[in-house]
Amino acid sequence: MIQAIGLTSAARRSRRNARPAVADLTFDIRPGEVAGLLGPAGSGKSTAVRLLLGVEAGRGFTLVDGCPLNDLPHPAREIGALLGDVSGHPRRTARGHLRMLCAAFGVPLSRADEMLHLVGLDAMARERLGAFSLSMDRRLGFAVALLARPRALILDDPARGLPPREAAWVHDLARKHAAAGGAVLLTGRDPRALARTADRVIALEEGRIVTDEPAEDFARTRLRPHVAVRSPYAERLAGLLADDGAEVVTGTGSRIAVFGSTCAAVGEAAYRHGILLHHLAEETGRDGWPAEPDIPQPARARKAPPARLIAHRTGPERPFGYELRRAFGIRTPWPAAAAALLGSALGAALMTRLGAVPTSSLRLVSGWATELPLPAAAIGAGGLGALSYGQEFMYPALAPGYGPEPRGPRLLAAKLVVSGAAALLLAVLATVLDIGMLRTVSGAARTFEPWAHPAALAAWAGLAVGCAWAGVLAAAVFRTTALGLAAVLAVPVIVVPAVRATLGGHATGELADAAGALWSVVTGVSQDGSAVSGALRFVGQPLFLALVLSLTGLVGAYAASALRGRRRGRRSTALRAGAAATLTGKKG
Structure with a gap:
């Protein structure tokens, strides 16, 4: 299991009242499970992934089965990652790129052809990376991530920009890896697609976790049509609507989400009781997250090991x-x-x-x-x-x-x-x-x-x-x-x-x-x-x-x-x- 503990990015110095892009993120990725990290653009998903992998400087800790990521002798065999486009020379062939990485990861060269077949790029093995389309590049990215047979996959919004068929293929491959006993962290912006693929949904808003719950519960409570309301008297309005039999979810600030009602009914109730409304609209999906989320604790919280200088296993294995x-x-x-x-x-x-x-x-x-x-x-x-x-x-x-x-x-x-x-x-x-x-x-x-x-x-x-x-x-x-x-x-x-x-x-x-x-x-x-x-x-x-x-x-x-x-x-x-x-x- 992978545990992310207290991930916090450095504050952005270029802005006034600088604050970190993500703050105090704690979650886990369990074997046999797809964990979905959900949030709109700018919510901190990519920053959280980069902090988890140690690619970006910040505070916090990443444990793999209780061992710090930097202490692992072969971290690429524990975690495979797909962060954006494949960083390869545009004149190198797909097979050449994978064989080069086979030497870096210490796996047989035949693994390159296995991965090309798995991701459906057999016919493109001799094509140069500069000629790859976005869909082909994402498929090659999966081949790179799976090359060293990692137990866990970290995928940063891999379906972004892909047509529906390719996006479905990406989510299906993530499900297959989890079904084989691997752990998967999948980030995305589409709550419906993520709820269909993930077993657990972790929602971010402004760099903080606002909900962590099973995908079924998330889909049942968060993806239904509802009336989104913003009012300085939201708490009073929520009590009145609840007395009338409506299901109300209180969000952050002055927002509430009303299920089983209409804009007309909510507006009339507010008018009768003299409640000022700033926003009233029917929405589906993201509906105002709980102000005080009940986040489950990691199953095996361990005391962090003492800090020491690690003798890194730097460089390729061959x-x-x-x-x-x-x-x-x-x-x-x-x-x-x-x-x-x-x-x-x-x-x-x-x-x-x-x-x-x-x-x-x-x-x-x-x-x-x-x-x-x-x-x-x-x-x-x-x-x-x-x-x-x-x-x-x-x-x-x-x-x-x-x-x-x-x-x-x-x-x-x-x-x-x-x-x-x-x-x-x-x-x-x-x-x-x-x-x-x-x-x-x-x-x-x-x-x-x-x-x-x-x-x-x-x-x-x-x-x-x-x-x-x-x-x-x-x-x-x-x-x-x-x-x-x-x-x-x-x-x-x-x-x-x-x-x-x-x-x-x-x-x-x-x-x-x-x-x-x-x-x-x-x-x-x-x-x-x-x-x-x-x-x-x-x-x-x-x-x-x-x-x-x-x-x-x-x-x-x-x-x-x-x-x-x-x-x-x-x-x-x-x-x-x-x-x-x-x-x-x-x-x-």
Whole structure:
């Protein structure tokens, strides 16, 4: 069973007399039951769901069989959620998206095809998500929610905007999950549809629970035709009408609902007794909720556990499988790599056409034209690295709070390994392409053998991998691809001149540019034959220092943001635990 205890959102600071969107919500979701969370637009249904899942910051506590949600080893296997549209890359196929999440949840890849069949998307498995209609997107959302075989489903108004046939399918799937022993929380605005589907209806008004009762009782007492009345003397009028045999339900404020009567009869009664009416109309459905609802207490109210820092099981369960499917399941990396190789070849051709074939082995193997701040392949490697987290935040397929976290250390390690391997492959292809271009166009370079210069190749490989890692870390910190790539380009454009200006005359040699810095490292080792001398010259070069400083700064920024998130989570856990302890103490 899932228990929501004291869920309260943060007050909206942008408004005067700010108040929380939801306040002090306490309810439970029982196995084998569909609980309907009902309310008009703006009543706080979505906020309540997001608080329950830990997606939105606030106060309160969520227990799953008495265990806090954050303590669960595999929360996605306990709760599957559908919150709005599917957050997937529009160019990824439906099967590719589900298989990527199979690696994240640690389930077999065959589960993706099972879910596509269950939701009726077999024929659309190869279609891209950007071409999906609203109905197809909701069906895929159900497939994602059920992928890890969760015991509970949290569905935030899944029938909104759907035609009647699709809406009926959504409600039928929720009923089937409950019939199999699962727990379902279904939110909606239509009281009749929710009363037909749910076993229990929890009604919200202005962020507070106003009724929690079985669906049969709700339909019998709340969905009948009635006369809605608003009057400053509503209590007196209610007593007069009740004496005449009418069934009267007292609502909040100055509202009452009169059953078994008509507007004419109610109006005549008010006129005879001199009672002022502000509103008189015949309505069906929402009819004024009880002012003091009798909300049943959770069946197993437990004392909240003490707050402590949880060692989150962050990241996908199979991070390398997830990252490979995320990175290469769409076409975006291939044009980026092709553009980098084309730029490298054009750089090599430009050097030969201008008669500026360099004597530096590093420039030859990397196709590094003097007009570029970095080799084109290194820029491409940085771009591929930046895409790894830029797309993660632009199309958040992972579910922070109740699922794998996108910034977990295991996933970061997987992204560094995959981006580093891609950078090495890009460097090798660029070298082969550049040397072929130079040998074809320039006779001066025909005798150049790249494998005879291992130091230059090692420096080129290190530069490519360093740029890729800088892109990964910068995109993780800034959460965008553009800023990740900008951080890579900032190394030779901004950081290197700053380091050179700081070193001044203490630098080991006056270098014209960053390429000369790397080449002096190689020649210093080969000429002296001393590893110590070569290391000293290497450490003294502005590009080396700039790249190391940039990577160190990005690692520090990433660690600081992760630590800040943990501290925030610790404070949130303490607040939630305190609120839960207070509530459960009052109940006891």
